[in-house]
Amino acid sequence: MADAARADFEAELLQIIRERSFRSGRFTLASGKESTLYFNLKPTMMTPRGAHLSARALLARVDAETVDFVGGPEMGAVPVIAALAALSDIEGRPVRTFFTRKAAKAHGTRDVIEGLSATETLSGARVLIADDVATSGGSILKAAEDVRAAGGSVEVALVLVDRQEGATEFLADHGIRLVSVFTARDFA
Template identity: 30%
Template sequence: MNPLNPPLDEIKENLLTLLAQKAYRYGDFSLASGKKSSHYVNCKPVSLSGPGLLSISSLFLNQINERDIGVAGLTLGADPLVSGVVMLSAQSGINLSGLIVRKEAKGHGTGAWLEGPLPPKGSLITVLEDVVTTGGSSLKAVEKLRSEGYLINQVLAIVDREEGGEDAMSKADLNLNSLFFLKEIVERAKSLK
């Protein structure tokens, strides 16, 4: 076995520990969805680190549909995820475009909602997300991509908080596939104390 290419189950175990150590906090928090929670997960300290992004990208790339032409996500949480998957796919000989969905149309120039090399209309694209609570951010990205003529049937997330996101995705004819559930990160964080 090549130590530079560990098996996916080992990558996943190591990523779970990284998330528990660097992304998870226990306390009193207001979430982007407006909900209150004792559990907060901010994946950016992991997704913006070399080892973290490599692990996430490896696990996501393994779940990309063979027919996908690209990956996309709503800025800012998905920016490193899209970049990491696109770079790793190129290194693996897989051609994927990366698209970043703006929260607002660009206020100058072309007024674009999407940034990146635009694939042909009708292309299949997977949406990437860091944390899913109610699914609002992912659904906003999906809505913009679909309005531009792209086909979206899957959202890949690092963490599903299991607070309605999967139901919301299902209603929008999407599969939500997450690397972890919040409870797994909480359990790992407790075991590390």
């Protein structure tokens, strides 16, 4: 994809996020920290255009990595990685995806990793962890640890928005490079 076209669709995605998913004020985050910026990307990722552009932005970055799977934590990653899988197939460069549960389900297979067939495994696979937003990096690390426990390797994570509140450094300490489409600075 030409750089000009990528810049255009990412500018449109930024505007959609600003309108649908970004708020300023005083907020308590899941980590317990207070912030003046709040991102809830579900309203962006759950609209047709937002889902398309979010997936396109991630796919452009996934293409630059050498990975076998893209996975991410429930709930934040699920909408965007599902859109990513569909778009990648449409474009003829399929990306296999899965998600990790916060806890193993109490019935059935009791799997933590969902989306793989009975014959697929992460053992020996190179995995990119995707999520909607990174703050501390804790959710991304939990997903990476689940992948590593299943025999996969994780060296890179990708988010739509990096809040720039320590995730990059925290993940680097755990051998994971963080890539983002946007940062909090883009919303200042």
